[in-house]
Amino acid sequence: MVKKVLTIAGSDSLSGGGLQADLATFATKGLAAFSVISSIAIIQENAVTIQPVDDQTFATQFESLEQVDHFDAIKVGLLCSVEQIETTYHFLKGYLGPIVVDPVLSFKEGELAVDPEILTAYLDRLLPLATVATPNLNEAIALAHQNYLPRTKSAAVALAKQLSARARCAIYLKAGQQILADHQIDVLMDEDGHLSVIRHETIHSDGNNGAGCTLAAALTARLAFGDELYDAAQRAAEFTRQGIRHAYSLSDKRSDGNVWPNWYLAKNK
Numbered sequence: 401m402v403k404k405v406l407t408i409a410g411s412d413s414l415s416g417g418g419l420q421a422d423l424a425t426f427a428t429k430g431l432a433a434f435s436v437i438s439s440i441a442i443i444q445e446n447a448v449t450i451q452p453v454d455d456q457t458f459a460t461q462f463e464s465l466e467q468v469d470h471f472d473a474i475k476v477g478l479l480c481s482v483e484q485i486e487t488t489y490h491f492l493k494g495y496l497g498p499i500v501v502d503p504v505l506s507f508k509e510g511e512l513a514v515d516p517e518i519l520t521a522y523l524d525r526l527l528p529l530a531t532v533a534t535p536n537l538n539e540a541i542a543l544a545h546q547n548y549l550p551r552t553k554s555a556a557v558a559l560a561k562q563l564s565a566r567a568r569c570a571i572y573l574k575a576g577q578q579i580l581a582d583h584q585i586d587v588l589m590d591e592d593g594h595l596s597v598i599r600h601e602t603i604h605s606d607g608n609n610g611a612g613c614t615l616a617a618a619l620t621a622r623l624a625f626g627d628e629l630y631d632a633a634q635r636a637a638e639f640t641r642q643g644i645r646h647a648y649s650l651s652d653k654r655s656d657g658n659v660w661p662n663w664y665l666a667k668n669k
């Protein structure tokens with residue numbers, strides 16, 4: 401039977417994350433994917449512009465989803481305002497399946513200003529509904545109201561633990577490469593306080609635009625198939641690494657690149 405998943409996300413015309421990365425990831429798993437678009441992100445050389453959809457258009461997309469009988473899992477990506485968080489909260493609050501919240505507050509391509517009211521809305525409304533949230537370090541310290549970046553594994557674990565307790569959900573913290581030279585450290589703290597550290601060698605490539613979205617989408621997909629959180633996280637992390645290894649560049653003039661979730665479909669042609 402077909403599995404159905406929903407992503408609530410921003411569109412990125414350059415496919416370096418957002419809706420495009422989510423749909424590409426879901427397609428590799430044979431999932432039927434649905435979407436609610438929060439915004440259009442335009443990434444230019446020196447600037448990231450986010451154009452939110454108006455509140456009514458945002459809300460009406462949720463109303464249209466009443467025609468779909470069920471979702472096997474739901475992913476939440478970029479939301480632009482407290483109003484969008486509230487509307488999403490009202491849609492999700494009666495939903496009993498797995499919810500992955502990627503609290504997108506900062507882009508690799510540029511910093512986003514973080515409104516304290518948005519942080520509060522995430523903490524009080526959306527995150528308590530989440531099965532797991534997937535912040536990167538900057539997002540986690542903003543949500544935990546911490547003013548320094550963890551530099552050790554134990555500091556990253558403490559941050560994940562503190563955020564999990566405050567947000568009342570499991571946390572998959574993408575602690576990145578600040579902790580251990582040449583390695584990426586991800587910390588999974590489940591709701592019962594069980595800790596796992598997923599550590600792997602850094603792939604020396606600039607092709608990780610969309611890695612965070614791909615990871616959260618792959619996690620959503622695995623949870624839709626009924627995996628336990630730890631297994632889902634391991635498999636999503638490996639899937640993302642493969643996408644980074646096969647990243648493609650937008651043009652010969654650029655050194656950075658986009659994660660390619662469905663690289664192996666091209667190989668099988």
Ligand SMILES: Nc1ncnc2c1ncn2[C@@H]1O[C@H](COP(=O)(O)OP(=O)(O)O)[C@@H](O)[C@H]1O
Pocket residue numbers: 508535536574576584585586601602603604605608610611612613615637640641644
């Ligand atoms: N160069 C890399 N080598 C290996 N894994 C990476 C690399 N860059 C990112 N990842 C992995 O991709 C996932 C997404 O991380 P990251 O890109 O830091 O998230 P975000 O896009 O939200 O900042 C994490 O599991 C991280 O470990």
Ligand SMILES: Cc1ncc(COP(=O)(O)O)c(C=O)c1O
Pocket residue numbers: 409410411412416417418419441443477478504506507508509608609610611612613614
């Ligand atoms: C709409 C949107 N959401 C999320 C992201 C975050 O992308 P990443 O997975 O690289 O963190 C981006 C990045 O460009 C984006 O455009």
